[in-house]
Structures are given as C-alpha cells and as structure tokens.
Amino acid sequence: MLQLFKFKGGVKPATNKVQSVTLPIATAPLPSRLAVPLHQSIGGTPRPIVEVGDKVLKGQKIGEADGWISAAVHAPTSGTVIEVGLYPAAHPSGLTAATVVIEPDGEDRWIDRQPVDYASLEPEAVRELLREAGVVGLGGAVFPTHGKLTASKTVPMEEMVINGAECEPYITCDDLLMRERAEEVVRGAGVFRDLLRPKKVLIGIEDNKPEAAAAMTAAIKALGEAFKEFEVVVVPTRYPAGGAKQLIRVLTGKEVPASKRSTDLGVQCFNVATAYTAWRALAHGEPVISRLVTITGNVGEPRNWEVLIGTPMDELLRIGQPKPDTDGIIMGGPMMGFLVPDTKAPVVKATNCLIAHSPTLFPPKPPEMPCIRCGECARACPHELQPFEMYWFSRAKNFGKTQEYAIFDCIECGCCSFVCPSRIPLVQYFRFAKSEIWARERESQAAEGAKNRFEFKQLREEREKAEKAEKLAKAAAAQAAKKAAEALAAANAPETTVAEPAPDAPSAADAAKRATIEAAMERAKAQRAAAQPKNVDHLPPAVEQEIAEIDARQNQAVMANAAPDGEKNS
C-alpha cells in the first residue's frame, strides 16, 4: 500500500455529487448551431482555416494551431460555416471571442479517420498528432497536452499522476468517465507513460468515488502485464485534493513550487479525461470535438452528457430540465466556477460542468464584515499563504506587498472565502490584485518604451547641440585667427613689435587659437624671409607698398589654410 501524504489546509464542502451519478452518460442532442471558439487552450490562438459558406465534416480541422503551445480546433459535426467572427465567450469577463459558427446538416458525417499505432511512431510524431487532434488538459486548465509530454532532460521521471480526484462539489463527469470508459482512460494514460517513461503511474481518486476506483482497478488488471506499474490510489476527500499540485503532494510527497515545473521534480500530472481523449485521438483518429459535461444544480434531471464542443449553454441546460427559479448558469464547480455572463456562450473544452443557479441553492452572500484576523483563511489555504494579509494589501492597493505575500502562488481555489467568518470575498480581492498587477506590468512596459524613446530623443538633441556648439567654436576660431592675422599684417608693415592677438577675440577657442596663430606667424616669418629678394634694399616706396600688400594677402591665405589644421590636431 502506497504511503499517502497530506497537504495543509483544504475544506470539506458538501459534495452534492450523488444527484448526478444515478444515470449513465447520455449523448446530448445535436444543437441548432455550434459556436466553436478558436482559442480553447492556453497558448497561441489557432488561426481559422475555413470561411463562411464552407461545408465542413465532423472532425475537420477549422483552426490551425498557432505556435508549439497551441492546439488545433475541429468541427464538432458536419454542416456549413455560417459565421467566422466574434461571439459571446465562456468567460467571466463577458467578452466576445473569435468563433467559428457552424450550422449542422444533421448527417453528422465524419472525416476519414486515421487510427495510428502510436508505438511505431517517434515520440515527436505522437506529440504532433496530439497537437493536431486538439488534445488539451480537460481538468480545467486546458494546457496543450503535447507540451507536457517531454520529460526533463536532467531529472529522471519518477511518477506520473493521473488525476481522477474530481474534488469540486457537484461535478461528476470524471467519475462517470472512469466508471464507464475505464479501459480507454488507462490506455490513454499508457500513451503518456510511453512518452514520459515514469517509474510509477499513480491514478488518484477521492474516496467518495469507490465505483470509479473499482472500475479503474479492474481495467488495469484486465490490460495485464503491460500496465503493471499502474496503481489506483484512493485519497481522502478534501477539497482541493484534485488540484494538480495537491494531488502530486498527496501521492508523492513532493511540493511543486509556483516557480517550477513539476517535471523538474520528476513528476507529471494529467486529468483522466485528457488521457481518454488522447487515446481516442490516436487509436480512433477522433479529434477532441466533444466532452463529458455534468448538468446539475437546480435541474429536474441531473446527469452527465456527452456534449459537442460549441453547444450553446442555454440550449444544453434545457435537456436537464431546469426548475423555474433558475436564474443563471455556473460553468465549472461552485468553488472555482463562474456565473456565465451570457448563457448563449458555447461549451468549450474547459467546460466540465454546468450548474443551474438559483437563490435557494446558492443563497445571496451575507454582507462583508471587517477582517478580525482570526486566521481561518490561512489555515484553510492549501498553498499555505496568508490570505488575510494579502486581502489587507489588496484593499489598500499596495500591490507590491501582495506580491511579497506570494499572491501569484494563489490558485484561487476559494477555500479562504469559504471559511471566512467575516464573509469577505477574499478570492475576488486576489483576482482584482492580480489583474491590477498585470495591468501595471503592461503599463510599465509601455512606459519603459516611452522612456526609451524620450531618452533617445534627449540624447539626439544633446548631440545636435554639441555639434552646433562645435561648429560655432570653429567659426569663432577662424574668425579670431583672421583678426589676428590682420593685426599681424598691419603690425608687420612698419618695424614694430609683434602684435598681440585682438583683445576682443572670443575666449571660447583660446588655447587652440593661440597655438594656431603662433604657428602661422612662424610660418609667415619664414615665408617672408624666403620670399624677400636680396636686391630690394633700395626699392621705391610705391614698390615697397605693393610688396607689403602681397605679403599680407599671402599671410592671410596661409592663416586660412592653417586654422583648420590646427583645430583638427587640438
């Protein structure tokens, strides 16, 4: 018997699962139209490859995966594309999302399905097939599964955890899947096992699902020797035992910190429904076009249905016969789900459960009181955070502090809100703080860009200013040199002492200028000596005057040539 570990915190809400497990899985009727959002997984948004008016077949790819972390999307039935555009999304924001709307033709005609023998393929080819089949984590996070099927290069793969815990109240789709389709779940887990090669495969199921555990155990036994490292482990029922990190902790004792991937600790975790769809994709060539959805809550007939992706929620809920006081639909469980803002929104790969909401089933929340720091939230937190401190700083909009208290380790499981005696919607505060931090992050990135642009502009202006000043200095130097030369020429004509440079010469280019002037004067003197003919001692004054003028002009020319040289060397 495997030794189990405990995770701290957690709560025990009423499970409310018995209502929806009495009836077997049934196939939901074909809806009037199917709205398939392109972005149904973490990562890149698939690009639409169909246009309005195109005829599509069931399972035909309509969205091409964009990037490695992305997964293709497919037509859930045969029909005609009637719209490619924005459509209400299954998201708490109530925003619209790029969606392909298909009008079914009622024939439900499949594409040519190509089963493969994955064992004969390279691991890379298997991962590519899963990506093309749109296989993503169906436990709720919808991370593309092929992206999780590469083991760490440095850490050996110890355990693979198959998550059948299904800890959220009301939801029973994984339970029913394991009860009715255990063999395919196990075979799908076998595919993952063959890609990751862990030493052990642990299938964790909460102890409130004995039928599922028995079915899985029987399936493993029936499949024989090839699945000998598989083990079904019944874990105590305690929300959120089905959180990937919590289940890993319970089964292996390992705690995966928020900063690490589980493969860094030699463990990887998949949901049972993900394993099932992976098997269908490889062994039957069926991409992910449907999933099991629990329809429960304020309905006459709670039950699990095989539902085509893209089925409008309001239409789907009708087959559960909602009671008259139903006033909304919760997608997901009551702990982490959300009230769908627009019930026209379609079922997506992340939709595991629809709960008909009514004020009697979920009474309006009592008014919020001040925090009394009782610490119940900290005791309930499965990630061992201090929610009341994070709440305090979220409220004060001191988001830096919330990060010091590790707000991004929060998985928004809702345990803190569940236990709070002051009825503070703690998780709501944390969602708010996180979104504010993200918004500020984006803003600061934008600001960083603006700052860079501004600094570059400043740099450029300064450079231009410097260049201008340099030019001015040059001009001033030339001017000064010219003046000096003039003075020199004037002084040279009669036999007087060496002329001082003009006293009003601008001081800017002083030293360089003076050096230039002196050099020029030296050269002028030498030239003058060289140019002086020997027989000019007794020339008439008119001729002497003429010679002096020529000398002056020569001098000037020399100065003009010398000045730039002098500048260049200084």
Added chain:
Amino acid sequence: MEFNTSPYLLKEASVQRVMLKVLLALLPGIAAYVWLFGPAILIHLALTTITALVGEALMLKVRRRPLGLFLPDLSAVVTAWLITLTFPPLVPWWLTVTATLFAIVIAKQLYGGLGQNPFNPAMIAFAVSIVSFPALMSQWPGTDGHFSSQLQVIFGLAPRLDGLTSATPLDAMKTALMLAGDSHSTSVSSILANPEVFGLVAGRGWEWVALAYLLGGVWLIQQRVITWHMPTAFIAGMVVISGALWLWQPATYASPLFHLLSGGSMLGAFFIVTDPVTGATTPRGKLLFAAGIGLLAYLIRVFGGYPDGVAFAVLLFNICVPLIDMYTQPPVFGMKDQ
C-alpha cells in the same frame, strides 16, 4: 464587491457565531465565580453588557456605520464580559461602566471599530482603571458574599468595609513575602498553609474558577475558535520562569501550579491573549507572542508593583505584533527547502 463570484458555497460561519462561542465558553467560569464569590459579578455583567452595546451603538451612529450589521456581532459583549471578569467584583458600578465605555469608545471604535484596534480593549480598560484607581482595583471579596450586601457596596449604599474585601491570594502571597523580607521568617509553604486564603493550591475559590476557564478554553480549541498555540505557549512561558525560580528557591517563589491557577492566568491564556484582532497570526508568531506574555505577566506580578501582570504584558506584546508577524511568516507551499 458587486460581482457575484466564486466560491458560491460558503461555510456556516460568522463573526457573531465566533463571538457567541467565546461567550458560551466563559459561562462555566462565570458559574464558578458566582457560586464561590456570590452573585455580585452578575450585576456588573449586566451593567457592562448594556454599557458596551449602548457605547457601540452610539459610536456606530457617529461613524455612520450600519448598526444592524455591527451591533449583533457580539464583539462588544465579549469585551464587556472580559472587563467584568478581570475587575474585582465589588468595585463601584461607575468604575466598570466607565472602563467599558473607555474600551468601546476609545480603544475600539476610535481606532476604526471591529478588527482595527491594535490593543486589546478589555486590557486597556483594566490598565487605565488600575492606574487611576489602584485601591479600588485591589479589593477582592472574600468567599462569603451575600447578594444584598454586595449590591449595596457596588452602588455605594454601604461603606467599603475591610472585612468584606481582601487582597487576592496572589497579592496576599506577595505582601506576606515582602513583609518577611530577608528574615526568612516565613516561606511560601507556610503562607499557603492558610486554607482560608489559599484553598488547596492557589487560593480558595480562585483555583476552581481558573479550572472552569480552562474547561471553557479547551472547548474553544475543540470548536476551532482558537488554536492550541497561544494557551499552550502562555502556560509554557509562565511555567518555565516560575518553575525555574521555584526550583531555585522554593521558600521564596511559589510553584508554577500556584501561578497558573491564580490571578488572571487561565482567563488570560484562553480568552485574552487569544483575541485574534490584537494578537499574532502566524503559528510561530502565536507561540512567541503568548509565551512572551506568560513570562512577562509572571515577572510583573512577582516583581512589579501591581497585583497581577497579565494586562500589562498583553498590551506590551500587542505593540510587538506587527514585528512578530513579519519575522515569523511561514514558508508557502513548495518553498520549505528554500
């Protein structure tokens, strides 16, 4: 928050329920008190409860807070009861009333009301009163109280006779030891030999009230209203210091058991240091906080000038709470090895 967001399921829990359980847990102690010291305490309980509710209501009105939301939370009643149980039962009525008003209006509401006060309001009331009226705050009844005579004393209709009131066993012990001085003419054991004052181990009557508080406190732990950390650490802190001195000089220092069962030890351990608003919140912080109070309370009551030290120890450690919390943050999930 306006949006109706998950979780949609909530546990049955409220501040009122927490406070109600604290009040229920006090009942055994109150019953023992009445049985052993007479019903005077009930008069004060009624007076302080009404005063607390009226003071709270007025302040909520002034602060424009919803009365219907806050008045029924019972937090003011808990404060009133704790004040009453820490005060001598025969103090004049106006003292408990004033103290309660001080606690509710100044120590609680002026700081922002429920959840915002840095100091334990009941302990503020006690500290203010003992500093202002040391004589009144040191007169404790004997165990032969008659209702009518107690009533007359409380409302000032009868003189405060020496025979009616006396020092607490803690005070009596301290005084006796002090009078003996260094002469060693007396010892703890000979003082304790007077069963009229000291009962079986720690004071006639007192020990039973203390045990009744213990009973209520254990029930609070079982009900998950408080955790084991603080009471255990408080008791440990007190036992360590009193035990060490007792082992060293048993003639001069009373045993840990005497200290645990006398004065405000048990009430403090389970009902006062455990106040969530003004106490440390992390597991290690709680241990530090309460152990420090246990230790300090002993030092004040044995070496200080006041008959008991719980109130001052609590207030001093209330100041340290932000620091204690900051330095005792537990590691989050997955970060225990870091």
